[in-house]
Amino acid sequence: MKKSAIILILALLVSTCLVGSVSAQDQITLTLWDIRTASDQVTPALKYAIERFESDYPQVKIDHVPTQNDNYKTKLRTAMSADNAPDIFMTWGSTGLKRYVEANKVYDLTSAIESGWRDNFMPAAMDLGTFSDHVYGVPVTNVAPAYIWYRTDLFEKYGISLPKTYADLKEVVAEFVENGITPFALANKNKWTGSMYYMYLVDRIGGSDALQKAINRTGAFNDQVFVEAGEKIQELVKMGAFPDGVNGLDEDAAQSRMLLYTDRAAMYLMGSWAYGTIKNENADILTKIDFMNFPAVESGQGDPSNLVGTPGDNYYSISAKSEHKEMAVEFLKYLTDEKMGESLIAVGNIPPFQGVGNKIDDPIMKKNYQTVQAAHYIQLWYDQSLPLELSQVHLNTTQALFSLEITPQAAADKMEAAAQEYYGN
Numbered sequence: 477m478k479k480s481a482i483i484l485i486l487a488l489l490v491s492t493c494l495v496g497s498v499s500a501q502d503q504i505t506l507t508l509w510d511i512r513t514a515s516d517q518v519t520p521a522l523k524y525a526i527e528r529f530e531s532d533y534p535q536v537k538i539d540h541v542p543t544q545n546d547n548y549k550t551k552l553r554t555a556m557s558a559d560n561a562p563d564i565f566m567t568w569g570s571t572g573l574k575r576y577v578e579a580n581k582v583y584d585l586t587s588a589i590e591s592g593w594r595d596n597f598m599p600a601a602m603d604l605g606t607f608s609d610h611v612y613g614v615p616v617t618n619v620a621p622a623y624i625w626y627r628t629d630l631f632e633k634y635g636i637s638l639p640k641t642y643a644d645l646k647e648v649v650a651e652f653v654e655n656g657i658t659p660f661a662l663a664n665k666n667k668w669t670g671s672m673y674y675m676y677l678v679d680r681i682g683g684s685d686a687l688q689k690a691i692n693r694t695g696a697f698n699d700q701v702f703v704e705a706g707e708k709i710q711e712l713v714k715m716g717a718f719p720d721g722v723n724g725l726d727e728d729a730a731q732s733r734m735l736l737y738t739d740r741a742a743m744y745l746m747g748s749w750a751y752g753t754i755k756n757e758n759a760d761i762l763t764k765i766d767f768m769n770f771p772a773v774e775s776g777q778g779d780p781s782n783l784v785g786t787p788g789d790n791y792y793s794i795s796a797k798s799e800h801k802e803m804a805v806e807f808l809k810y811l812t813d814e815k816m817g818e819s820l821i822a823v824g825n826i827p828p829f830q831g832v833g834n835k836i837d838d839p840i841m842k843k844n845y846q847t848v849q850a851a852h853y854i855q856l857w858y859d860q861s862l863p864l865e866l867s868q869v870h871l872n873t874t875q876a877l878f879s880l881e882i883t884p885q886a887a888a889d890k891m892e893a894a895a896q897e898y899y900g901n
Contacts, residue, residue, distance in 0.1 A: 504536045504800050506807060509552065510566035510790065513542045517752045518617050521819035522811070529810040536803055544728070546666060549864065556581050561795040563804050568860035569604030569613055569791040575863070576793075577612050583794040585611045588805045596812050601788035601828035604856065615788025615828040616811050617820060618749060619848050622672045622784050623767035625744040625751075627736065630657060640780075642680070642708065642773045646715065652742050653716045661741035662718045663725035663732035664878055667871035668859055670722075672745050673712075674874045675784045675858055676770040677705035683777035684853040687861065690895065697895050698888035706884025708773075709877045723879050730757065737761055745770070747785060748844050752824025766840070769847070782853045786860070788828040869894040 512519045519542075526538045541562065543551050549572065555561050556576055567573040576582050589611045594602070597615060605613030631638065634655050639645040649659040664670040678686050682701030689695030690702070712718070719741070725731040733750075735741035737758050744750065748767075755762060772780040792811060794804045810816065812829065820827040821835055826845050833849075836842045848854075859867040873887040882890075 502535050504803055505539050506536060506564060506798075506800060506804055507539045507541060507562035508564045508807075509541050509543065509548075509555075509562045510792070511542060511545045511548050512540070513544055516542070517749065517756055517823045518820065518825065521816060521823065524819055525807075525810045525813075525816050528815065529807050533803065533806070536800075536807075538807065546728075553864065559797065561797060563798040563800060564792060564794055564807065566616075566790050566792050567613060568786065568857070569615070569788060570856050570860050571863055572860060573605060573613050573791060573793065574607050577607055581796055582612045583796050583798065583801055583804075585614065585794070585805065585808075589614075593809065593812075596829050598787070598828050598830060600854075604786070604788055605791045605793070613791030613793040614808055614812055616790050616792050616816075617827065618747075618789040618825040619787055619828050619845075620747045620749055620785045620789045620826075621844075621848060621851070621854060622676070622745060622747050622770075623750075623844075623847075624770060625736075625746060625754075625765060625767045627739075627742050627764050628766050629764045630739070630742045638768055639771045641771050645771050646711075649712060649715050649717045657739075658719050658735055658741040659717045659743055660712075660719075661732040661735040661744045662722050662878075663727040663729075664718075664723045664875055665725055666727045667875045668857070669727050669732070669746070670709075670878050671858060671871060671874050672784060673709055674705050674877070675855060676745075677708050677773070678702060679782050679784060679855055680770065680773040680778035680780070681705060681708075681776040684779065684782055684855060687855065687858065690892075691862070693895075693899055693901055697891040698885070702888045702891070703884045706877050706887050709874075710880060710884060713878055713880060718878065723875055733757065749825065751840055751844070755824055762840075767843070779852050781851050782855065783848065783851045784855045784857065786856055787854050863898060865898050866891070866894055 512522045526540060530536060530538060552565060561581060601615040601619065602611065605611055605615060634651060636648055636651050639648050652659040662669060678701055681704050686701050690697045690699065719725060719735060732744060733754065736744050754765060769780060772778065792808055794801055798804055817827040817829045817832055818835065821832065824841060826832060826841065826848065833845050836845055858870050862870060869891055873882060873890050876882040877884065877887055
């Protein structure tokens with residue numbers, strides 16, 4: 477073989493090796509943590525966004541690592557403490573995200589948002605991911621208030637009217653109990669499910685600023701409003717409003733909804749995602765399902781249009797330590813674009829994006845959207861509003877109220893003692 481040919485072959489080999497080396501170096505992996513497990517109704521929409529992104533950016537791989545809801549916050553907090561956060565992570569915004577922002581763990585998205593991306597979002601949905609006018613998390617999955625979902629056929633069968641006040645609600649409970657129907661399908665092993673009743677009662681009794689007064693220490697967690705909320709929960713428990721062994725039933729295993737599906741329970745207090753869940757699990761029953769707001773408390777200060785829930789649900793952020801922040805931002809844009817919005821609407825969600833009202837045809841979803849628009853206030857879930865240390869105390873004491881293991885006063889005092897220790901006053 478001629479010397480020139482050998483040189484040419486060697487040059488081609490070197491060139492090929494260099495190209496392979498460059499291609500390998502150009503490959504990027506972005507690690508994504510959230511709660512989108514296989515059973516989560518939003519997971520198909522997320523996977524579709526990942527597929528679209530990876531198709532447009534073939535040099536980037538999204539390594540999706542989901543964790544079940546109840547374990548996720550602890551896992552993320554451990555990773556943050558160890559300075560080992562993923563590139564992209566999910567929170568519920570508010571206090572939980574703010575804690576990481578204050579520790580300089582989160583990338584500031586403000587400049588990216590102000591490039592026109594902000595126009596994608598409902599303005600109110602941005603609040604929980606914004607601190608000191610800087611954006612650190614974008615809302616993705618759902619405008620999700622909690623409603624009382626109910627079996628319309630059971631109300632009709634027993635001639636029971638929908639309750640407008642707490643006094644009415646007690647009458648409804650008594651009538652269903654008399655007819656052998658469990659009034660509320662509740663699985664409270666998970667704790668946050670029972671918390672919904674407590675949050676609504678606090679709002680209806682004390683108004684929308686009751687929790688904030690306790691947090692900013694102009695009030696306390698053992699003020700009368702919190703004690704009275706606990707008293708009303710235990711009043712309902714003693715009336716038989718909830719299933720036997722309620723604190724041993726698992727929401728993640730659908731043990732609440734099975735009561736609803738099998739004609740054994742009439743009502744179900746749950747976030748608006750329940751509609752998509754029911755549609756996925758038992759679509760045949762949808763014609764017998766509707767929802768109503770939690771009723772007013774007659775002597776209370778709360779506005780009955782107020783909702784408990786979230787204006788954005790899950791907020792996705794980028795770690796300050798990510799080596800590929802620009803590509804991570806691009807992926808977040810796929811999670812919040814029009815196609816993602818359409819995918820979310822298809823599974824029963826109201827995405828926190830502009831203009832979604834015009835795309836909703838389903839009457840229940842449209843009613844949900846209109847109810848949210850008419851609400852004067854949306855109280856974020858307590859376990860997301862409160863620091864993690866206080867959140868767990870709230871969940872534990874509320875669960876104990878349902879099992880009658882603690883008095884309402886003792887539960888409120890325990891919560892206030894934890895607050896004084898955390899805040900220092």
